[in-house]
Amino acid sequence: MRAIAQAMAKEYAGDGIHVGHVVVDGAIGGEKIFKRFPEAAGREDTLLSIEGIVDAFALLYWQPQRAWSFEVDVRTNKGKVVTGDSSRPALVRDLEREACGPKIFE
Numbered sequence: 001m002r003a004i005a006q007a008m009a010k011e012y013a014g015d016g017i018h019v020g021h022v023v024v025d026g027a028i029g030g031e032k033i034f035k036r037f038p039e040a041a042g043r044e045d046t047l048l049s050i051e052g053i054v055d056a057f058a059l060l061y062w063q064p065q066r067a068w069s070f071e072v073d074v075r076t077n078k079g080k081v082v083t084g085d086s087s088r089p090a091l092v093r094d095l096e097r098e099a100c101g102p103k104i105f106e
Contacts (some may be wrong), residue, residue, distance in 0.1 A: 002071070009070055018068050020060040024053060025075040046078050 002021050009019040025032060029047030033040050040047060056072045065067060 007072070013068070016065065017066070018063065019073045020058070020069065022053075022056055023071065023073045025073055028038065028045065028053065046076060048074060048076060 005019055005021040012019055020049065026046075026048045027040075028050060029040070029044050030050055053074050056074045060069060060072060
């Protein structure tokens with residue numbers, strides 16, 4: 001997705017169209033998560049806030065054309081900023097596997 005977004009950003013910037021790539025790095029704390037995984041309510045500080053994600057998109061939307069950003073990463077302040085499945089907190093991994101299916105994590 002990132003490569004597609006980069007190509008689109010290069011293609012359409014001259015037309016005044018701002019294309020950005022937002023990485024939502026973790027499970028999102030919301031009603032669906034709390035209903036399906038009640039134990040998540042006790043670990044809400046490890047889940048991304050919906051309001052924070054909205055703020056990231058608003059940041060891209062309101063940028064002036066002479067100062068566009070391309071990529072924004074949204075994550076909590078918990079845990080290390082590294083890649084790979086083993087670095088993710090167990091609850092986040094479990095929520096992602098449930099939402100996306102185990103095949104993408106193999």
